[in-house]
Amino acid sequence: GNSVTQMEGPVTLSEEAFLTINCTYTATGYPSLFWYVQYPGEGLQLLLKATKADDKGSNKGFEATYRKETTSFHLEKGSVQVSDSAVYFCALPGSARQLTFGSGTQLTVLP
Amino acid sequence: DVKVTQSSRYLVKRTGEKVFLECVQDMDHENMFWYRQDPGLGLRLIYFSYDVKMKEKGDIPEGYSVSREKKERFSLILESASTNQTSMYLCASLGDYQPQHFGDGTRLSIL
Numbered sequence: 001g002n003s004v005t006q007m008e009g010p011v012t013l014s015e016e017a018f019l020t021i022n023c024t025y026t027a028t029g030y031p032s033l034f035w036y037v038q039y040p041g042e043g044l045q046l047l048l049k050a051t052k053a054d055d056k057g058s059n060k061g062f063e064a065t066y067r068k069e070t071t072s073f074h075l076e077k078g079s080v081q082v083s084d085s086a087v088y089f090c091a092l093p094g095s096a097r098q099l100t101f102g103s104g105t106q107l108t109v110l111p
Numbered sequence: 112d113v114k115v116t117q118s119s120r121y122l123v124k125r126t127g128e129k130v131f132l133e134c135v136q137d138m139d140h141e142n143m144f145w146y147r148q149d150p151g152l153g154l155r156l157i158y159f160s161y162d163v164k165m166k167e168k169g170d171i172p173e174g175y176s177v178s179r180e181k182k183e184r185f186s187l188i189l190e191s192a193s194t195n196q197t198s199m200y201l202c203a204s205l206g207d208y209q210p211q212h213f214g215d216g217t218r219l220s221i222l
Contacts, residue, residue, distance in 0.1 A: 101153040
């Protein structure tokens with residue numbers, strides 16, 4: 001079945017630093033790919049998505065490009081803020097419309 | 112915007128109790144899901160439902176059951192709560208196309 005391998009955390013950065021969180025996947029075909037974010041004390045929110053190869057999803061300064069050659073969907077942001085501190089999850093659909101998630105990466109941004 | 116509401120943000124129960132977690136969505140979605148979130152494990156699917164009175168086991172259904180008597184409501188039941196069921200529980204709904212929409216979660220402690 002489909003699976004996701006996500007960079008383990010925690011990750012601690014200073015404000016304005018560059019962020020990369022790695023995500024690779026194993027899947028049949030070319031499913032849509034997602035990044036979700038979970039702020040402290042909240043549920044998951046969709047951060048961005050890409051529906052086909054070479055698509056770039058973007059939102060709130062975050063970007064991720066669907067790379068079928070390397071089966072990757074790495075999350076990047078050029079300049080993180082303290083308010084970006086959260087847990088980030090990479091995900092893709094399974095066989096029954098559920099989502100298969102990576103283990104999550106805790107990001108802490110220090111002022 | 113889709114709204115998924117979980118009845119409790121925090122819940123404390125005792126070992127052996129029967130526990131009900133409720134989830135309601137307001138978008139007439141057919142698909143609903145219950146996930147469990149644990150540190151380092153990401154989200155794992157417990158049960159899902161693609162229609163009223165229909166249910167399917169996910170990856171970790173042992174010790175749980177579900178009920179879907181109305182389209183908008185999907186309940187997770189811990190038949191006899193145990194300490195290893197202490198966790199964050201997340202409900203999600205899905206319409207015709209991804210992505211899923213999540214509630215804020217219920218943090219359940221079993222003493």
